[in-house]
Amino acid sequence: MASEPGLRIEQRPLSDGARSRFPALRDAPGTVFFDNAAGAQVPEEVLDAIREHLLRRNVQRGGRYDRSQAVEAMLGEARERVASFLNAESPQEISFGLNSTSLIRMIAECTRPKLRAGDEVVVTELDHEANIGPWLRLEASGVKARFWKIRSPGARLETRDLEELLRSGRVRLVAMPLASNATGGVVDVAAASRLARKAGATTFVDAVHFAPHGRIDVQELGADFLAFSGYKIFGPHMGFLWGRLDALRELKPAREFFIPADPPYAFEAGTQTYEGIAGMLGAMRYLASLDAEGSLPRAMDRIRSDERGLSEALLTALADVRGLTILGESDPGRAEARVPTVSFAISGFDPARIVEHLASRGIQARDGHLYAPRLLEASGIDPKTGLARVSLCHYNTREEIEKLREALHALSSRNT
Ligand SMILES: Cc1ncc(COP(=O)(O)O)c(C=O)c1O
Numbered sequence: 001m002a003s004e005p006g007l008r009i010e011q012r013p014l015s016d017g018a019r020s021r022f023p024a025l026r027d028a029p030g031t032v033f034f035d036n037a038a039g040a041q042v043p044e045e046v047l048d049a050i051r052e053h054l055l056r057r058n059v060q061r062g063g064r065y066d067r068s069q070a071v072e073a074m075l076g077e078a079r080e081r082v083a084s085f086l087n088a089e090s091p092q093e094i095s096f097g098l099n100s101t102s103l104i105r106m107i108a109e110c111t112r113p114k115l116r117a118g119d120e121v122v123v124t125e126l127d128h129e130a131n132i133g134p135w136l137r138l139e140a141s142g143v144k145a146r147f148w149k150i151r152s153p154g155a156r157l158e159t160r161d162l163e164e165l166l167r168s169g170r171v172r173l174v175a176m177p178l179a180s181n182a183t184g185g186v187v188d189v190a191a192a193s194r195l196a197r198k199a200g201a202t203t204f205v206d207a208v209h210f211a212p213h214g215r216i217d218v219q220e221l222g223a224d225f226l227a228f229s230g231y232k233i234f235g236p237h238m239g240f241l242w243g244r245l246d247a248l249r250e251l252k253p254a255r256e257f258f259i260p261a262d263p264p265y266a267f268e269a270g271t272q273t274y275e276g277i278a279g280m281l282g283a284m285r286y287l288a289s290l291d292a293e294g295s296l297p298r299a300m301d302r303i304r305s306d307e308r309g310l311s312e313a314l315l316t317a318l319a320d321v322r323g324l325t326i327l328g329e330s331d332p333g334r335a336e337a338r339v340p341t342v343s344f345a346i347s348g349f350d351p352a353r354i355v356e357h358l359a360s361r362g363i364q365a366r367d368g369h370l371y372a373p374r375l376l377e378a379s380g381i382d383p384k385t386g387l388a389r390v391s392l393c394h395y396n397t398r399e400e401i402e403k404l405r406e407a408l409h410a411l412s413s414r415n416t
Pocket of ligand 1: 037038098099100101102128130131177179180181206208209228229238239
């Protein structure tokens with residue numbers, strides 16, 4: 001945000017007002033929830049919206065009576081809200097689904113008939129397996145999968161490496177993440193999409209991990225498809241697919257006669273979880289309320305800048321722990337290159353033991369392969385033991401980071 005030179009406007013951290021709106025945080029004041037990458041907490045607005053739907057509007061759409069028409073209107077409004085969350089050109093570009101994994105699988109399977117033996121798809125070493133496996137399965141049709149590899153240090157994807165892969169002239173699709181759920185690193189999807197487009201390749205973006213952390217502008221990213229999940233952005237368990245209208249129209253998903261051939265309906269199997277979609281409207285309302293004028297994009301920018309401070313504080317705190325190494329960007333001065341998700345090891349300690357120790361102190365974190373076993377292997381880490389991970393979002397605080405620092409100190413000093 002622009003400000004006059006010398007005049008610094010201090011904003012209160014978002015967590016100040018946000019925490020009291022999340023019953024799970026408000027009612028458990030001693031608990032530190034640092035497992036947001038696995039699913040975030042939900043604000044009261046979401047519960048109210050689900051309750052209202054189930055109690056007063058739990059009917060099928062398409063009927064000739066008022067409650068059914070109210071469901072239709074709610075679905076239309078939710079599509080519009082998600083379209084504005086992504087700056088999509090039209091709500092028609094938004095399809096609802098069960099979760100991101102099933103949406104990625106569907107797009108991969110619809111892509112299969114468009115590919116010929118010898119065509120190539122590019123997948124990355126940085127992705128969650130949900131955005132690798134479905135594309136690798138295309139190999140059964142004679143397609144060749146090639147890996148866009150990470151670079152050390154920092155486990156980064158470099159655009160020049162994609163450029164090299166695209167030189168074959170046979171790449172038809174590039175699947176990549178907007179941010180890694182293991183390293184927290186943000187990928188330059190706009191640059192990658194530009195290169196892919198020039199080479200005639202379609203692009204699929206897994207935005208699941210980035211979505212709660214900042215503004216997504218699909219027009220700026222320039223990709224063809226993108227998926228994200230409701231339960232990571234303070235809403236219920238469901239998934240969203242965005243696709244450029246012409247890119248969606250080129251695909252022919254399996255459908256029964258009663259499902260229209262045009263997007264978005266062609267990509268939606270059967271009846272959706274209407275209460276979940278109502279809940280997502282609640283989540284979007286919550287997010288928009290974080291901006292004084294209710295602007296969703298500005299609210300997401302505010303989250304991004306607030307979380308930069310959290311990333312800096314977190315990396316600074318972790319740098320203080322003896323024997324701790326981070327997979328990914330560890331420089332607090334480069335917090336803009338990441339979101340506040342950090343995976344780490346402490347020499348001499350099993351990640352499971354680290355996370356159990358944190359749990360005993362009321363800090364909820366995660367350990368294991370983080371669904372990114374290829375990334376761990378490429379980084380010389382055994383996926384069976386994996387790493388410990390803390391993942392923060394805008395409702396977390398510096399006091400909680402201090403608690404983490406103290407807990408890790410206590411653990412690492414036992415190793416003497
Ligand atoms: C980066 C990333 N991609 C994909 C997924 C899968 O999403 P879903 O659980 O909605 O299928 C996850 C889930 O943790 C994720 O973190």
